Amino acid sequence: MRYSQASKALALSAALALTLTACGGGSSDEGGNGSAEGGGDTSKVISANTTEPQNGLLPANTNEVGGGRIMDMIFTGLVSYDADGKVVNEIAESIETEDSQNYTIKIKEGQTFSDGSPVTAASFVDAWNFGAAAKNAQLNSYFFESIKGYDEVIKKDAKTDEMEGLKVVDDHTFTVELSQPESDFPLRLGYTAFYPLPEAAYDDPKAFGEKPVGNGPYKLTEWNHDVNLKLEPNESYDGPRKAQNAGIDFKVYQSTESAYQDLLSNNLDVLDQVPPSALAQFQDDLGDRSVNSPYAGNATITIPNYIDHFGQDEEGNLRRQAISRAIDRQQIIDKIYFGNKVIAKEFTAPVLEGYSDSIPGSEVLEFNVDEAKKLWEEANKINEWSGASLSIGYNVDGAGNKEYVEAVVNQIKNNLGIDATPEPFTSFKALRDKVTAKDMKGGFRTGWQADYPSLYNFLGALYGTGAGSNDGDYSSKEFDQKLSEGLAAKTPEDGAKIFNEAQEILFKDLPAIPLWYQAVQGGWSDNVSNVEFGWNGVPLYYEITGK
Numbered sequence: 001m002r003y004s005q006a007s008k009a010l011a012l013s014a015a016l017a018l019t020l021t022a023c024g025g026g027s028s029d030e031g032g033n034g035s036a037e038g039g040g041d042t043s044k045v046i047s048a049n050t051t052e053p054q055n056g057l058l059p060a061n062t063n064e065v066g067g068g069r070i071m072d073m074i075f076t077g078l079v080s081y082d083a084d085g086k087v088v089n090e091i092a093e094s095i096e097t098e099d100s101q102n103y104t105i106k107i108k109e110g111q112t113f114s115d116g117s118p119v120t121a122a123s124f125v126d127a128w129n130f131g132a133a134a135k136n137a138q139l140n141s142y143f144f145e146s147i148k149g150y151d152e153v154i155k156k157d158a159k160t161d162e163m164e165g166l167k168v169v170d171d172h173t174f175t176v177e178l179s180q181p182e183s184d185f186p187l188r189l190g191y192t193a194f195y196p197l198p199e200a201a202y203d204d205p206k207a208f209g210e211k212p213v214g215n216g217p218y219k220l221t222e223w224n225h226d227v228n229l230k231l232e233p234n235e236s237y238d239g240p241r242k243a244q245n246a247g248i249d250f251k252v253y254q255s256t257e258s259a260y261q262d263l264l265s266n267n268l269d270v271l272d273q274v275p276p277s278a279l280a281q282f283q284d285d286l287g288d289r290s291v292n293s294p295y296a297g298n299a300t301i302t303i304p305n306y307i308d309h310f311g312q313d314e315e316g317n318l319r320r321q322a323i324s325r326a327i328d329r330q331q332i333i334d335k336i337y338f339g340n341k342v343i344a345k346e347f348t349a350p351v352l353e354g355y356s357d358s359i360p361g362s363e364v365l366e367f368n369v370d371e372a373k374k375l376w377e378e379a380n381k382i383n384e385w386s387g388a389s390l391s392i393g394y395n396v397d398g399a400g401n402k403e404y405v406e407a408v409v410n411q412i413k414n415n416l417g418i419d420a421t422p423e424p425f426t427s428f429k430a431l432r433d434k435v436t437a438k439d440m441k442g443g444f445r446t447g448w449q450a451d452y453p454s455l456y457n458f459l460g461a462l463y464g465t466g467a468g469s470n471d472g473d474y475s476s477k478e479f480d481q482k483l484s485e486g487l488a489a490k491t492p493e494d495g496a497k498i499f500n501e502a503q504e505i506l507f508k509d510l511p512a513i514p515l516w517y518q519a520v521q522g523g524w525s526d527n528v529s530n531v532e533f534g535w536n537g538v539p540l541y542y543e544i545t546g547k
Helices: 065-074 121-132 185-190 205-210 256-264 282-289 314-326 329-336 369-382 401-416 428-436 455-463 477-487 492-509
Strands: 019-021 045-050 079-081 087-089 092-097 102-107 166-170 173-177 218-224 228-233 247-252 290-302 389-395 419-425 443-449 513-524
Touching: 045 065, 065 218, 065 228, 065 247, 065 428, 079 185, 087 092, 087 185, 092 185, 102 121, 121 166, 121 173, 218 247, 256 282, 282 290, 282 513, 314 369, 314 401, 314 492, 314 513, 329 401, 329 513, 369 401, 389 401, 389 428, 401 419, 401 443, 419 428, 428 443, 443 455, 455 477, 455 492, 477 492
Parallel strands: 045 247, 389 419, 389 443
Antiparallel strands: 019 092, 079 087, 092 102, 102 173, 166 173, 218 228, 228 247, 290 443, 290 513
8 A cells, every 4th residue: 555665575474373462543633724643734635536436335346446445445344454564453352363274353342333333243244244145246255265164155056145164252252264274364354355344234235335334434425426436534433544634535537647637736636646658757747746666566468268269278378378478568668667667577566475586487478579479370270360359458547558558469469460459448447347247359458456465365366266356267276276275384484385386377377467567656746745655556545634
């Protein structure tokens, strides 16, 4: 979410797997023209850019950035993450285990949702069961896979919608039994999928998603679709992310160019994505009101295995490998991003603990036209490409998407000698709707902004069989087994080694083609102060104050 200086390793302490004890929350002055602890006017409503959320705002059905940034403000889970990705207790009083398989979770007393209803142990257990059950078709269902009994509730003909591994002990205590020991389980609990829900949510989940009631530092007061989402501080929240401003007006922009112009004219307070047209001069334009720093994110191209010539077989693998080697990543980074990206060496991000830039098989990411043509011809010997065309989809409301996808398409055309075309979508939501429905006719731009600081989050959520963000419909028993082994490792360090072994399998199949690692290029207006970007590239909206 925030940035400090440059890339910084995000370590998961082994002690985390044993016990998380309560941490104190921050506080701020309230009312009038008060000042936050770090200085600044707390009476200002902050304006920030966003994209239209793809779906209604339900924790287990939100897996894209437009909805995610709202959910993280209006809900809070057992834990959250500070600027450096360190786990901080929110609702959790303690998370304890002796074997990394059986966890006892105690929540703080006196917690409420913004409508005054209590946050109890059942608020979590019921929400997790709802998110996991097949009948509810939630995109984040996969995140509950580790819990014992998930395999029963996910069946189409499930006879139960409650996971065996979740038990309510009392109003403030519940237990979680996993299918196997997993030392990093507590680390995941700050992600959106694990947020609690009030009882009222289950009466009409679709309606609730339009007017959600959360327990976070803010509450949603207006959602004017494709225009803006307005938040105001939640007076009942008493955690470490206490609002230091009078609210947030998230404005939905159709282009980052117009958002940047609004920023320059002080009509927008915070922008987390500078358009390519401004990358050469944005630091001169904004001076000390700008940020340029790596974060836990990457950019990829996905060519799903359900389209012709790209099945999960030898032909499809050869074609993906050929396309990967036909892309001159550095040329695109230099010409479009003015050097502000770093070529991907694998499928995660360098700021994560356990990252390796020397995984066997990674040479498939190296630009080599001759090798690309050779691989393409090998695929043609299996099944002739004759007359086919490859499209690459992108959303026009994202910074640089048009420019880099057009560049990728031109390189594919020129270096492989095939017909390729860019396919624009009017919005990120429009693109994601087609991707989620598995209804794309060609490839499309993808990328990942970390949910929690772990290599596994970049691997399991995107490439695990049946995962909600598995856009290419990839499935590999060998890869899934490696993920399971990594999760069961005794230490995070041992787990990271196994996760990197799992990436060797991905390099053969290329369910997505890694392009580059992301860096946040953002800025803020003359009207605000105390602006900080976090480990995953997202501003710490709650810290921002007026001047």
